Amino acid sequence: MRRKLSGWLFCLALLGGLVTAHATTHLERMVLDLGGERFELEYAADPDDRRQGLMGRKRLPGGTGMLFDFPTGTQPAIWMRNMVISLDLVYIDDSGVIARIFPEVPPCPAMPCEIYHAQKALRFVLEVPAGTAQRLGLAVGQKLDLGALTDRPPPRR
Template sequence: MPTPLRTLTSRPFTTTLLLGALLLVAWLAWGSPSSDDGTQRVMWLGGERFQVELATTPTSRRRGLMHRPPLADNQGMLFIYPDEAPRSFWMKNVSFAIDILYLDADWRLVQRHESVPPCRRDPCPGYPSDAAARYVLELSAGTASRLSLERGTQIDPPVPVDAPKKKAPD
């Protein structure tokens, strides 16, 4: 009587199908890659243009701004989640201070943490939202205050980098 392993290896087509199915299940469980992940978009905040990198997968959201050089004054990272939920961020392996803005599903600012310092030793403190958030925008420290981005501020969603320029508010 053949062993189950020998039966599988003697049938390459069955083995290939089984491995393919396992890879598909693993891919779905981990989170399918997004075509937007890592791409650059433009956001207009307080009449100023910001170039933001999208973080749309579990891996890119976990990595965030870790092990990167400081953001320029007109740069940021936008974390996009599939649902609204309470969120919390930390500054592990980030070497510069940032502002963390939590936005709801309607792109309204629900919480902000300003000039959050880098974490120098474990355990790193968390910076939670006090309301459900679907999007989290990280900007250079001091940007939220400079642009008067307060709780309730409506933010325009990101647009492709080559989109027509938006006219600054009068």
């Protein structure tokens, strides 16, 4: 009986690991040059992926991040609920121009959480490790080369 229970617990743990791995690795990945450095970004373009974002991640290595792509007319609003790490939030318009930067945004351990709003409709939000925007010299008005991404139509939902 004990061996059978151990086998079931092992299977549940394995399944849990697969589900967690899927939740963090199924996203399309892209490589972009930001401030002269290569970044490998996860691309979140559907509502579930945007909602999950980097929530629950214990670390975000340098040279990595997540790029959120929003439908036309969206005024992005990001919060840090259920986050463990601090991030830089870079809001970018549909042509790749930085519209706003929220540097070193801390996690929100308890409600109410601050919401980081765009001032206007924007297409992208880039999340990178805290301190990255300053280190790379990113600034409002700067145009980022998003490659063929700006040629893709925005998500429909």
